[in-house]
Amino acid sequence: MDTGAALISRLSMELGADAVLTAASDVDGFIEDFRGRYKADALCVAQPATTQQVSFVVRACAESGTPVLPQGGNTSLCGGAVPAAEGARPVIVSLARMRRIRNIDVANGSIEVEAGCVLKTVQDAAAQVQRLYPVSLGAEGSCQIGGTISTNAGGTGVLRYGNTRENVLGLEVVLPDGSIWNGLRGLRKDNTGIDLKQVFIGAEGVLGIVTAATLKLHPLPTHRSVAWFAPVDPAAALRILGMFQAGCGSSLSAYELMNARQLELVIKNVRDRRDPLSAAHAWHVLVELSDIRDAAGLDEALLRTLEQATQEDLVEDAVLATSDMQRHALWEIRHSVTEANKKEGVGFTTDCAVPVSAVPAFIERATRAVHAVEPGMDIVIVGHMGDGNVHFIPMFSFDEWKTRPDAATQGAALRHCVNEVAYELGGTFSAEHGIGQTGLPEMAHYKSDVELTLMRAIKRALDPKNLMNPGRLIP
Template sequence: MTQAAAKLHIFGICGRSGQGKTTLIEALLPWFQARGLIVNVVKHSHHSIDLEPPGKDSARFRAAGAGEVLIASPYRYAIVRELHDGPEPPLTDLIARLSPADLTLVEGFTREPLPRLEVVRPGEGRDPLYLSDTAILCAGAIPRNEGVAPVIVNLARMRRIRHIDAANGSMEVEAGCVLKTVQDAAAAENRLYAVSLGAEGSCQIGGNLSTNAGGTGVVRYGNTRDNVLGLEVVLADGTIWNGLRALRKDNTGLDLKHLFIGTEGTLGIITAATLKLHPLPTQHALAWFAPVDPAAALQILGMFQAACGSRLSAFEMINRRQLELVIEHVPGRRNPLSELHEWHVLVELADTGGGDEMAALLQQTLEHAAEQGLIHDAILASNETQRATLWEIRHSVSEANKKGGVGLTTDCAVPVSAVPVFIERATAAVHEIVPALDVLVVAHLGDGNAHFIPFFTFDAWRELPDPTSMANAMRRCVNDVAHELHGTFSAEHGVGQTGLPEMAHYKSSAELGLMRAVKTALDPQNLFNPGRLIP
């Protein structure tokens, strides 16, 4: 990077997030780099210290600057010290989001406090700042710098798996359990907890529930809410509602658990859940193929659904530019096919047996598609190593995009049948603002969720006169296309704070009125996560 007015030295005790997933510190790097800042990162893991990227200033990170911003969680935190030449720091808007006057941490059902971590900025006293380990995509858990100082409840210590009933296909877990831990515990009982996310090595069940997380398995198993049987919730008046029933059928009034799933902690605090388990697939058949275009991919999806039924477990599509970025920026990744085609799809079948039959079905369906001129090329994974390698390409898109430039990620969903039209119209809308701008597409095609990403190089982004206005215009034009196709601007990332303008813009007054009425009934004093979800 070139010399800039500010240097950032990030000291991170971040712990390994597992499976090569991005840590909070790494997720913030593009934000800093896009503003022309020199960034050095020292990452302390359990037994080693790694420096990346190397730089001559890195040895001075402890002595850098007069100001600090602290990003904290039970698992990882970063102290960001800044140097700047002018009267205003270059990170004003980030500081405003991360530094309220005072914060208090309430640990979930424990008296044991976390270590005291502090924020220091020029001309100010020492204000404690604690942040829960949660998604930062829509600022749903980032305190606002206004009003009464908030209390942040951290349930990370509530991580017991209370009970697994394999015969009933259910397990009772506390909200602080990490998703991967839940998956592994279910697998040990020959069962599957079907929600699978890129962040499954670090994200917690409580966060998955509060955002109704999606992932790669929705085409077969549904979202998080489809994999929950019951909840335990603390209400605003202190009442604990025990709804941890493990029933598939219960027609005794309102299904109250759905009030709290996907409402981002605004109606109650989920402390435990009864999760739905499925038979554990032991056989898989996976292929990577290049459809002629998204319309052809959609037609092939229908062919797999007809031939394979519920065995179809994943149908993920990316475009050429996205694959190029993965190959360029993630070591060890390469194009699975002989040529770089415009579109690529990963398709997987899974079952408790019949591996040879599934492999034959996979091959026959692809051959049938090729006969109809719907695909350019395809390969089948012949063993678990090849299967894992192909999945690694799909799971590397976030890492590649952070290293390659500034991606304005959107989270739209439209009816599955409308995905090709959505991609075409959204591309045209973006190019009306910036002609020929790169566009990345990462689509869970099987469920209609398309992450459509206008993509800038770091240099191009730095040269924009008003990056914030550009980001808002890009996202709005893409979201407008989804809305026109009877879709949504948020399929799985949630609303938080950053999505409030979109909620106000797209939701009807009747819909918002109903949401506000429920909020008022359950939390009349607006104690829980104010300023989120409902504009």
């Protein structure tokens, strides 16, 4: 029996035959990313149901020298959760069976969940006890908590609540040798040395597998006020953001920007999506206030700020949601952008972040840079303007992608020139999507030798055999 077959047999005996997938029809959905950009073979897919089973799988792989690829909901935009074309076939460790909510401590404002829990399930469980888990993104109905932690996911609530890193209190992690670190503390303050959980948040599975987490909960907003408006341009949107911050304070929970092309693609490609405004506009913003105070007060603050912006000729048109149904419809537009773009063509998505004050300059200069390389290039823009994260997306049509022999290399060059603009403005090329496979050349280009040396030292210390998600994150 060869090494691979022996490992599969060993895993099947421990986990059960139904928990180790080898048939092509069963494995196929795990070895290709959801946009169809990456696909390669795996030895098998293991689906452990407990932390102890995860430990067994990792230990068995370590003993046989087999790479381990942790996988959550497989919603990565950078090829971080599927096999690479090069290297030995990995065992994909799917956490989908580990979906228990272990405990909710309302008084402590915390919830302990297993890594396979879908993000929306955690949000709903928190809401049932009048609490909020604030990490929110378009894939929240399918992405898993372990994946959001391993990529330090951002989303639409970062402006008020921070990204995933700010909302994790403790972790349980299976290390590359199979040992288990239990750091599931629900403490806000623990000054006993290096904060080890931070080593694994955003590490994309290259240092271990997150199997459970203690997450921070917040008071559940009882009222929300939402508007969709058309700013004159991104500079006007920035000024209006300042007005909302000054006039609404901590109740400002989201401030999302998109260009006309992005809205057009959502309306074209996603059923039941409509333009909220009566006429076409070049730029759009979705703004939300939320709080536990009365709805009338929020509505008044929202309306007052928009009226001020209109008087200063910063807003062309606006509409306020007057019901939960309308509020939901406006948010559905924002959460439909990934689906819409996937159906339209091949976008070279960037994940840049710049200082909030530099967002208008970034958009203007990145547009010029792309059109200097590819005149007339279709550009889709959507971003979390409130935290400076802009997804600037040069996009090829499917026909261009199929017929142009230089499409892939040109797309990568376009993405790089956008990233260059971000760095010139004091920004970064990855704000919330992670590195995966796509970002490795940019990591090698932008990260200093000191930073890469430190990352590699941590990797060698924890995973000397380089078996945990190799070929990701660290060039």
